[in-house]
Amino acid sequence: xxxxxxxxxxxxxxxxxxxxxxxxxxxxxxxxxxxxxxxxxxxxxxxxxxxxxxxxxxxxxxxxxxxxxxxxxxxxxxxxxxxxxxxxxxxxxxxxxxxxxxxxxxxxxxxxxxxxxxxxxxxxxxxxxxxxxxxx
Amino acid sequence: xxxxxxxxxxxxxxxxxxxxxxxxxxxxxxxxxxxxxxxxxxxxxxxxxxxxxxxxxxxxxxxxxxxxxxxxxxxxxxxxxxxxxxxxxxxxxxxxxxxxxxxxxxxxxxxxxxxxxxxxxxxxxxxxxxxxxxxx
Numbered sequence: 298x299x300x301x302x303x304x305x306x307x308x309x310x311x312x313x314x315x316x317x318x319x320x321x322x323x324x325x326x327x328x329x330x331x332x333x334x335x336x337x338x339x340x341x342x343x344x345x346x347x348x349x350x351x352x353x354x355x356x357x358x359x360x361x362x363x364x365x366x367x368x369x370x371x372x373x374x375x376x377x378x379x380x381x382x383x384x385x386x387x388x389x390x391x392x393x394x395x396x397x398x399x400x401x402x403x404x405x406x407x408x409x410x411x412x413x414x415x416x417x418x419x420x421x422x423x424x425x426x427x428x429x430x431x432x433x
Numbered sequence: 434x435x436x437x438x439x440x441x442x443x444x445x446x447x448x449x450x451x452x453x454x455x456x457x458x459x460x461x462x463x464x465x466x467x468x469x470x471x472x473x474x475x476x477x478x479x480x481x482x483x484x485x486x487x488x489x490x491x492x493x494x495x496x497x498x499x500x501x502x503x504x505x506x507x508x509x510x511x512x513x514x515x516x517x518x519x520x521x522x523x524x525x526x527x528x529x530x531x532x533x534x535x536x537x538x539x540x541x542x543x544x545x546x547x548x549x550x551x552x553x554x555x556x557x558x559x560x561x562x563x564x565x566x567x568x569x
Contacts, residue, residue, distance in 0.1 A: 300523045387436045
């Protein structure tokens with residue numbers, strides 16, 4: 298149970314955009330180099346972040362990407378779920394997907410629901426005004 | 434980032450053993466049926482739990498498995514790590530495996546270390562005296 302490499306790269310990429318002056322664009326090449334992310338993989342990630350409404354893309358020679366909203370209004374949860382879909386720490390906590398017959402008698406499910414709730418709240422609170430690329 | 438099916442089955446199997454009278458053995462077939470776990474997969478899981486010192490196995494026609502220690506002394510963390518290895522929520526929190534050059538300047542790592550610490554403590558506190566098979 299570990300964050301995917303893709304989601305980790307996406308978080309890293311968003312910290313980069315969050316550290317730029319408002320409205321400034323960055324190219325795939327710039328972000329790839331600065332954040333040490335393989336360029337092809339990053340291209341796919343930025344496309345997915347754009348599709349999710351986290352980035353805005355501009356075509357053309359002077360094009361690039363920027364955040365679609367202020368860094369404080371983008372959470373880790375937004376970025377991770379844009380990459381991996383809804384977070385569920387166990388199969389039985391997935392919305393509309395739990396087919397477990399044991400659901401109503403299994404005490405362990407309560408544990409997982411509680412842990413997931415705590416984790417998602419922490420991911421929601423972590424926004425990119427706090428987490429930017431660069432030094433501490 | 435989700436618990437593996439294998440680890441979920443292992444937790445389920447251990448709740449079964451935890452609900453038995455002290456010292457009573459259960460066979461693979463009994464646990465598989467009661468906990469709705471595919472038998473072949475369960476056989477592998479019980480072997481791994483035995484190897485990890487969580488179960489003790491007895492050979493022969495009247496053989497089977499039992500817990501190696503009291504239910505209160507077995508945590509979710511013990512069982513999950515026996516199945517999946519050490520828990521690390523992100524690549525950069527893995528002990529002795531982080532090769533990230535960004536480790537000393539990346540603020541996000543602190544976030545992941547903190548979340549992982551909280552989660553592992555919760556998994557350590559959850560023991561099988563509290564979580565047994567059966568009704569609430």
